Amino acid sequence: MSDPERLLEVRDLRVCFQTEGGVVKAVGGVSFDVDRGEVVAIVGESGSGKSVTAMTLMGLTRSANASFQGSARFEGTELIAAREDQLRRIRGARIAMIFQDPMSSLNPVQRVGEQIVEQIRVHDHAISKRAAGERAITLMARVGIPQARERARSYPHEFSGGMRQRAMIAMALSCSPSLLIADEPTTALDVTIQAQIISELKQLCEETGAAVILVSHDLGVVADIADRVLVMYGGRIVEQATLDELFYDPQHPYTWGLLGSIARLDRDRTQRLPAIAGMPPSLVNPPEGCHFRPRCPHAFERCTQVPGLDSRLAQGSGHLDRCWLSPEQKRKLRSVEGVIGLASDETVIA
Amino acid sequence: MSTDPALAATGTEFSSDVARELQKEGGIGPYRLAARRLARNKVALAFGALFALIVVMCLLAPVYAHDIAHTGPNDEHITQVIKVAGKPTDVLSPVGIPIGPTWHGRFFLGADGSGRDVAVRLLYGGRNSLEIGIEATFITILLASILGIVGAYFRGPLDGLISRAFDLIWAYPVYLLGIALGVTLQLQGLDLGVFKIKGSSLVLTALIIGFVFIPYVGKPIRGQVLVLREREFIDAARQQGLGSLRIMFGEVLPNVASTIIVFIPLILANSILTEAGLSYLGAGVQDPNPSWGTMISDGIRLIPAAIHLVLVPGLMLVLAVLGINVFGDGVRDALDPRARIRIEH
Amino acid sequence: MGRFVVRRVASTIGVLIAISIFTFLIFQAIPNGDPALRLAGRTATQTQIEAIRHTWGFDKPIYIQYLRTMEKIFDGSVVSYNQGFNVEEEIRRDLPVTASLALGAGFIWLALGIVFGALSAWRAGRWLDRGLTVLSMIGVSMPVFFLGAVLAYYVGDKWGVLPPGDYVKLTEDPWGWLEHLVMPWFALSVLFIGVYSRVLRSTILDNINDDYVRTARAKGLSERQVMIRHVLRNSLIPIISLWGLDFASVIGGGAILTESVFNLHGVGQYAAQSVQALDIPSVLVITMFGAFTVVLLSAIVDVVYAALDPRIRL
């Protein structure tokens, strides 16, 4: 709180949705920090609560059937309990967001330039339309859109996927935010474009000094950019570590599974990639104890109790996890055919 | 669309996505799910019950006519004198003005311009209106589904022909085509080779209404099938060597079934309204058979002396159609929460 | 655009030819339908009937009769069986009435449809939404001639607030014009208001969950700005196109019931009367005119749609 470097402090954030199927506990007590200029990745599969966490920070999950607990302080402002108008001043200006599908995330019937101008002018009432337009063009050029002046007059459907995401980035950065939340920014894109976009994003953030929360299901994407990684499963953080720690010394069996399913260049292409067997947990009636228990080949009696998010490594570092296994057991169990992975009954073809 | 259930932010949409998720998990069929959703929609159920009540009342028309009103729907009592509050009153005054509601067994809702019991005619008229509505709906849905599916499935010249035919019917204002067909066909009846329909038959009116609405259902179904036929499971079925008929009605039909179901109450409501309109224009149900539409239009002549002749069948008609519409809306919400399907009036 | 025009003109011509043939054939099916008998009257002799048959060309084969009628329609000389009036002049005279009805009602139903639909979606699930839903449901369940007759009785006759029918020329008496049209406008609008508000409500609720709306919120736009600039604006596109078609159908004689119940001598009433009188030339011209307005306005709608939604190509 007193740390000037600390940009965001999330404490025990819980998000529930009332639905006709029951109460969905989408996020079940998440705590983490983001420092200025830091890139934090949140990784997990669909339904793990990673996107809800990210969007809740922006207040985008607010609705009649949602309820929130916990806190998130951003630059000294409480976000979770904030009034809508307070939040609005932060949205877009201090925290900006990039979404997964750049096609549907841009208004299809508005020119791209106009959409950026709208963002600029909503936070800067003094700026003229013309000046805002010029700034939009500059921003577009800066994110690598060629012939930005002409392209500003185009509609989203006239852009390629990568160009659209660049336009989204230009829009997000238009008010120089201190935090950029990127929710699966490259999922909808071609693999070759993915890398480009990610590196440009990284470069832009370094230039502007913005911190990034990168939400992704793909550890491969995260590897290029993240300083720290949070792994989420079933609405909880199951492991939190620096990028290197996570890749070289993963503690949670779920993380092993994620790592095991990355296609890596150093592996034989023809080899089968193991996927994690089973279904993601129900958020309405989650399994008792460790949420990963039903899918975990290494589960034992103790797993019916919820493991805390603790540091279980000797060094007492910031590397936290939620697994009852001892570090030694983990080290042994995570090695599958010589690489990190989750032992499994099923495999799929890559 | 994201499969992450929590991604969608607001109420209605969110719930439906979760439901889809649940359905994947629990293996509840889409129709059971829809039924469950419908069961929770108390307003829709209440209006559905209202409609059912009206249907039951109309079905009981003979009982009412025989045991309470003691007269048939077409029996005239023009020169009769009945006692109202002890005073003898003409059913039809010498200048032809009918008696108003007596609120008793005989002429409970008054008499019409020909000295017939309005309450009895209201119930019998309801039977006719509903019968026409149901038959017309059946015709529309059946033909529209077949034409839409067959056309879109085979494409080519057949589809071209069907589409043009849809366009042709669609380019007419509904009532104009309805009265043109009504006026001309009622003069001669319709000879369809196998069976003949007399000009005064209710089926003829139903047929005309059913015909007029075909493109309004056929076009959306055709559009949906055009998309479906490009999907993998149809390809798969084709590669398995299934015949066109099997694919159309075994694979395609179940996938457009929810659209068809959504259209049923819509067409039913519109058919009943159209019957009323055509009867008002003299091209619907033929005298002396009552229908709500003919009753209203006969009654309009006697405004302002006997406004009850318009109000009674009119309100009944509105209530019945309202019942169908609200219930149908509930069905649509349950089956198609995104409400993509609509019909022009 | 060029191809669009060519394609549309071709299909319009096709529809018009088809519709004229179809209409013509409908009336050929009448038993004892020889129009000469109707024209001759009850006391006519055989000679007279023959003479009429000859002058009107009823003794010619059907396709010749059709072609001759169409020829007359094109050179504007087609006259009705009934009183020998020039049909196109009739339509031209009836059109201001129908146009007055359509313009006023079209404005009302569009405006109220949007307001009700937007309010309903804005308050989805709340009391206002439920109330408006019930209202719009009643609207779509109400036969216009019933509503018209009841309105004319209570508002017109009983309370004497407004005249219960008839048309007064705008050029002669603007106030009277307005006074006479208020009830028909309202009666005709009720159904459409119901339909439009329901359509708009569901379109809005559909769009509200679109990703670009989330983007708009994430930009820091106020809820009002999000709703008006993004949700409502995008949701109005289909409403506008719907409006074009409905408006066309009213202009083309679709408001038969409204015109009849309020005794407005418009295209619709003319159509109803001509059909009942089995007056083939009039019916032919009216249906072709109606179809033409529908096809023309749907082409305009497509152009407007393409302008409003750049994703659509003509």
Added chain:
Amino acid sequence: MTRYLRSIGAVLVALVLPVVMGACGSSSSGPTVTVVQGTAPDYLDPSQGYTTQAANSSWVSYLGLYTYAHASATAGGQVIPAIATAPPKVTGGGKTYTITIRKGLKYSNGEAVKASDFLFTIERAIKLNWGGAAYFTGNIAGATDYSKGKSNTITGISANDATGQIVIHLTAPYGAFENVLAFPSAGLLPSTTPMTPQDTSPPSGFGPYEIKNVVPNQGYDVSLNPSYASQAIPGVPAGHVNIHVKIETNTTTEAEDVLNNSADVFDWGDTVPPSLLPQVQSQAASRYASEPTALVLYFFMNIKEKPFDNILARKAVIMALDRNALSRLDSGNITPGCYFLPPTLVGHPSTPCPYGDPSKSPNIAAAKKLVAEAGLTGYPVTVWGEERQPRKEYIDNYAATLNEIGFKATTKIIASTQYFPTIGTLKSHPQTGFADWQQDFPNPFDFYLLVDGSGISQVNNENFGEINDPFINSEIKALTPVLSSQLSSVASRWEKLDEYVAKKAYLGVFGYEKVPKFTSTRINFSQAIFHPVYGLDYTSLTLTK
């Protein structure tokens, strides 16, 4: 294609332009009264118009050689000379009519009235297919050839413009020919009138009025002809007020307009809506009356078809008809009766009806017995009717009556325009159904056309019952040549014939239509003449102040 597009374009351009129709001003002096008509006249060109609405205006706008006296009741049925100087000289066994026209008369357009205009007028009416043209072609020698195009002129008419003499040769003696000459369609027109329909700008004529400013289906003016007063014909007054006719298809509005004085005359062809009658009778008692007309309402019964080939069945029907009920269906506007000839006509019998008093309740039990006696109980009958209020209500009532007395009746309702052509086609074999007859002129002969056995034809038949009775046929033949002016001399013979028809139960007559005479308070009601043929006489309209 280009032509098509251009014309559609032209239509559209014209449609978009605001259409301002001719305002209904009148150049003539005198106040204007508004007549509301529920149905537009069929045609306003006198060579075409045949309906009462058309005749109402044209008989005072187009005087012919003869016209009717401007008087009410039977006096109005009197034919008087108009353009002719005197009644015709009938010679040649009733086949030659010699007539001289008045000198110096001028049409409203200033042209002189000539004897040859008569020939032109008759030719024009035949050419333009006037609905009653059969009265010309059937009687005037050479008129049929003219109508078939075999001749350029009607050889049976010769006219001398110099002397003003017209000689007409008939094909056979025809006593009602004077009535034929009094038709508005025989009203003289200038020979310069085009041989094509002039419905939107009716031709000039000679008479107290002229028809102007026609707006189809909306209205027209019947204005005082300024040139008439100076050349007025005895017995045909010049008229006092200009008439504006407004078409108001909603009869409720029509009646309300007259009731609250926003219009002046209610069309006698319409009925005051029953819902307004009590109000009219209480608020406007001094300006509303129900006038008898020569319109007979009956159910025809086809004597060639079972079951009505049996006289017992026909008797039963006539006994069972509930005429009071039928009258109430028509707002009480029917005078119950059983004879074919209406009471306003010479020849209406004064004896009581053979099968029960028509104004009393019917004898259903006796009728039922008759049907049973004839062994026809349960016999199916199709009742034909027309889709028009109250006629379709008559049919419902009639069918119910038939069912009551033991038949198995179903109705067949046909669109009004198509009704008479349909039942007039012999091969439709209508068993029974509704029919009516309104006189063309006040002569019993005009009615007996409908039961004349020689008049049965394959199409356009009017003898719906296919009655072919030798006695009727011979009586008609014998009475036909009697001149209208001598009608009273054969009144008893007509009465006998009419009684015979009633006794044979050929026609299910149920009554005669009464029509409204209804004006605003502006109109001097008692002085307004209700003419037995043409209704409210415009020339008799005067204002109260």
